[in-house]
Structures are given as structure tokens and as C-alpha cells.
Amino acid sequence: MAPIYANLLFSSLFPSRCISCDAICGDLIFCDFCNSTIRVSAHAAAGGVSSGFHYAAAIRNAMLRIKFTPCEQSGRSLLRYWQQHHSENFTAALHPQGISAVCFVPLHWRRRLTRGFDLSSLFARALGRALQLPVLDVLQCTRFDPPLSLALSKQDRLLRTQNRYRLTDSSFSPAEVLLVDDICTTGATLDSAAIPLLEHGIRVRKYALAQALIKEKSHDTI
Ligand SMILES: [Zn+2]
Known part of the structure; x- marks a missing residue:
């Protein structure tokens, strides 16, 4: 045939x-x-975080299903959708000159074991391919916290994510990295994961697959 x-x-x-x-x-x-219903984000977003999509409507539904079903195949389909909409103009829009590696906000190993995959890690590899940069798996999540409610304020989320991440390898020293996460709400998780990199003298640019509009209160947990 x-x-x-x-x-x-x-x-x-x-x-x-x-x-x-x-x-x-x-x-x-x-x-x-x-x-x-899908809205593509502006690349220069508020709070120092750029993103691919607004975390709303079909993107929100898909990401909740991917995370809590969980389904790696749908996660890979979502990344393919991102590539279709962003990777062609991504390099020009993000101005990645100076960035020498991609890092990602990792799940705690227990949550990764439960889900079977880490969407942020898969996303970092898609970005690494788009930017032709290496992906560094150098951050570790040190606490198995309950999922964060999107209804929490940034202050509460900062307290909940304080000291949650540490560097597992300090032998590398890129001048600047692109730190990526799957969902950004207040930016507290990305801020917390950036701390060990900043303390190591590395500049950090932040990027999320989807970013919530803060004014839209939600009781989702991520
Ligand atoms: Zn549909």
C-alpha cells in the first residue's frame, strides 16, 4: 500500500x-x-517574563489535562503547536544574543515520577533546538510541596517557593541563560529558580510556554 x-x-x-x-x-x-480561543503572547511581557501564549481558554484546558491526566503525548503536541506559531520568528523576537544555554524549572523527582514526564524539560529541549543552544539540567527542586493555587498572591507564592531550588553543578559558567517553565502566573516560581543561577553570577532571561494574566483570578493549582 x-x-x-x-x-x-x-x-x-x-x-x-x-x-x-x-x-x-x-x-x-x-x-x-x-x-x-488561543491568544499568542507579546514577547516583551510584564514582570520580565516572555511567553508563548496566554494561559487561558483552550491553552489552559490543554495544560491542565496534560499535567493532571497526565499525558506526555499531548504535551508533545502542545510543543509542536508552539513550534508552529513561534519557532520561526522566535529567534528574532527574543533577541537571544548573549544567551549561551537553556535551563528549566524542574519538577520535584516525586512529582516527575508520578507524571512520568516533565513538560518544562521537554519545552526546554524544544527551545534549545530552536535556538541551537545546549540545555543544562542543573537545577534541582528540593521540596515536594503541594501544587500552588493560582489564587495565591505573589507574596504568598514567593514564600511558598523560597529556597526550593538549588544548583546541582557549579562547574559551568555561561554568562547568560534562558530559564524556562511551562506556566508562569505571578512569576514567583521562575524568580525562585533563578536565585541559585544569579548567585552563581549568571544573568537570567525568563520564558514560559504560557503566562496567566494576573488580573484574572483563578483557583487552578499548578
Ligand atoms: Zn477543542
Whole structure:
């Protein structure tokens, strides 16, 4: 059977489902309705954090399903969607001159074991490929805290994330790194993970796959 007919047969037998609402959507990652609700972030965001998407609507639904189902395949589909929308103009928009490596905010090993994957780590590798930079797995989450509610204030989140991260390898010394996380709400987690890098004399640029608008109160936990 010719490959094109094999692909058509496979997609008719196993059609893709929208990673937000689970509707059948052919070869697409989001169905047309969910896709229409997605907002791409401005690259120069408030609070020193740039991001790919607004954490709202279909992106929020998809990320909650990916994290709490959990589903690595949907996580990889979401990263493919990011690549389709961002990687072409990403290099020019982020002005990555000077950045020599990508780091990521890691999950605690117990949470990673439960989920089976770490979306921030996968995202860092997608960014590393887009920027042609190495990915450094040098941060460790030292506490297994309960998920943070998005309803917490930045002050509360800073207290909850204080001293949560440490450097596992101090033998490297890039001048500046891109520190990435999957979701940014108040920025407290990214700030906390940046501290050991800053204390090591490394400049830090922050980037999140999706960023919440702070004025939108939510009771999500992430
Ligand atoms: Zn959908």
C-alpha cells in the first residue's frame, strides 16, 4: 500500500483528538473552536517574563489535562503547536544574543515520577533546538510541596517557593541563560529558580510556554 493511502487509512481509523476538548479534529492539534480561543503572547511581557501564549481558554484546558491526566503525548503536541506559531520568528523576537544555554524549572523527582514526564524539560529541549543552544539540567527542586493555587498572591507564592531550588553543578559558567517553565502566573516560581543561577553570577532571561494574566483570578493549582 502506498504510504499516502496508509496514512489516510491510519488517520481515518485513529483520528486525532483536540488536546483541549477531546473533539475529533483530523490532523489538527486543537479543533477549530479551541484554536479560535488561543491568544499568542507579546514577547516583551510584564514582570520580565516572555511567553508563548496566554494561559487561558483552550491553552489552559490543554495544560491542565496534560499535567493532571497526565499525558506526555499531548504535551508533545502542545510543543509542536508552539513550534508552529513561534519557532520561526522566535529567534528574532527574543533577541537571544548573549544567551549561551537553556535551563528549566524542574519538577520535584516525586512529582516527575508520578507524571512520568516533565513538560518544562521537554519545552526546554524544544527551545534549545530552536535556538541551537545546549540545555543544562542543573537545577534541582528540593521540596515536594503541594501544587500552588493560582489564587495565591505573589507574596504568598514567593514564600511558598523560597529556597526550593538549588544548583546541582557549579562547574559551568555561561554568562547568560534562558530559564524556562511551562506556566508562569505571578512569576514567583521562575524568580525562585533563578536565585541559585544569579548567585552563581549568571544573568537570567525568563520564558514560559504560557503566562496567566494576573488580573484574572483563578483557583487552578499548578
Ligand atoms: Zn477543542
